[in-house]
Amino acid sequence: MTATATTGTSVFVREDEALSREAVQSVVDQLPQWLSTLGDLRRLSGLQVAIWHDGDIVFDYAQGTADPETGTELLPTHRLRIASHSKMFTAITVMRLVEQGRMRLDDAVGDLVDDLADTPVADRTIRDLLSHSAGLTRDSSDSRWWALQTPFADRAQLIEIARDGAVVAEAGIHLQYSNIGYGFLGLAIEAVTGQSFEDAVTDLVLDPVTAEVERDSDRTLHLGADLPEGAAGPEQADGFAYGHTGLIHGDRRAVEQISTGALAAATGFWATAASIAEFTGRVFTDSALLTDRSRREMRRKVWTLREGGHYGLGLQQGRFHGFTALAHSGGFPTGLSRTWAVPASRLCVSVIGTSTDSPSSEIAVGILGLLALAAGRPAPDADMFESAAAGGGAAVGRPRPKELADQPSVTIGGEEMTAEQVAGIVEGTYSAGWGRTWVARLGDRLFELPLSSYDPAAGAIELAVTGTRPDAILDGVPCVELTTWGDTGYGSYFEPVLARVENGRCTGLVDTGQVAVPSEDFELPERIRAPKA
Secondary structure, eight states, X not given: OEEEOOOOOOOOOOGGGOOOHHHHHHHHTTHHHHHHHHHHHHTOOEEEEEEXXXXXXXXXXXXXXXXXXXXXXOOTTSBEEEETHHHHHHHHHHHHHHHTTSOOTTOBHHHHOGGGTTSTTTTOBHHHHHTTOSOBOSSOSOOGGGGTSSOOOOHHHHHHHHHTTOBOXXXXXXXXXXXXXXXXXXXXXXXXXXXXXXXXXXXXXXXXXXXXXXXXXXXXXXXXXXXXXXXXXXXXXXXXXXXEOOGGGSSOOEEOOOOOGGGHHHHOEEEOHHHHHHHHHHHTTTOSSSOHHHHHHHHSOOEEEETTEEEOXXXXXXXXXXXXXXXXXXXXXXXXXXXXXXXXXXXXXXXXXXXXXOOHHHHHHHHHHHHHHHTTOOOTTHHHHTSTTGGGSOOOOOOOOOOGGXXXXXXXXXXXXXXXXXXXXXXXXXXXXXXXXXXXEETTEEXXXXXXXXXXXXXXXXXXXXXXXXXXXXXXXXEEEEEEESOOSSSOSSSOEEEEEETTEEEEEXXXXXXXXXXXXXXXXXXXXXXXX
16 A cells, blocks of 8 residues: 655634644544555455645555556556546536636537537536436436446437437436436537547646646646546556456456547546545635636535535535535446545545445545544534433533643653643554454544444544543553543443553553453454353
């Protein structure tokens, strides 16, 4: 696995979504351990993960294989397909043309593309197509290209689909996600610009943002509209990695890359995680590429899919762990991908997986959850569990612990330690027969987290240094009391976790009498034998 990290400065953002560089870095420091555990436990084929924050790539990481047949290591520089992220790029390209007065959102596609003028799709507007409101087929009556059984549709095939079978409902009745509709948008962009779709999106979108990145940093962007002819494969550090089949079919098999023909506007794009994170973070915060009006137009809610989940013009939007996020996801025969940008926090997280069962969306939300804890927010249900009369009992409620800097110092073996020093000693993973416990400092607080979860913040328990006591199991071993906060009551609501501290090291955690030792000291017996009386 490979990881790089950088540091920088932070700026003022909205207080409810403020995120300091120090908080972000505290999460970055923990991510490789969590991601590698998920990779091993879930048998993930490969991941690229990147975080952009306040103008910098602060995390650029990869794990797994780029070629399952040779075992070639997946690198942060390998190129991966980002599928329906393409719709976001297509929408941005359209908004650029709208700003230039060359296209209107209410233009009918048949008025722009001569080959569509006499087809049933002719009256569908650009806005209809961008928002999946046009009532068009998702993929046509024969879309075997998704299984690599046929090439993707070319222009002639796409026009034929427009003539026969594209329209399945009236416009505006219901969300009907349509890759075919975005193919028509690609044709409209070509008609208006007189260029190929790839050249138009490069000139209008990719090159300007790449120039911004190169002006402001020593980085560049690695993004493109479709698989280039003769592209290098996984044997090259910046070549295209292979995809992998899902575990549902047994051992994973390699999946080759494929060009997307006339559907590049819907699903053709490729990137590295760092490049898509930087591009999206910049474009939806302070890039000069789009006006504020265009960004607002793209974000305008057209369809509501669930509470807090919306689709606009080429953009998905959601609310996760207190962050209002936008961007897109993608599914391709070679893998699944997810990007969430949080403009109010000048933040963007991107996860690209290399298999058709990759939990990219779940991991992206998990990262947002860890960032929320680092920003000072409690775990999602902690306030409810700690409220008055929680669970229907007579509890009066417990206030949230103070930050580590304001928690009491303790004396262990004659040495006084601050709560922050204790946190530094206790951080790590602890193993026992039942599993593994993860203790991490995120921001200014200490948490016990479920290491194997896709969303650790959802099950996080806050730990507060409150004193010392002798070990009830080992005589003479001092323990630091770590009072829990945010527990449902199924764990240790009234009972502190005890951290054994010996010679400046935590040698074990005692949680209601059960002992876990540092994972590096743990050895699982060949057989767990029952004790003899």
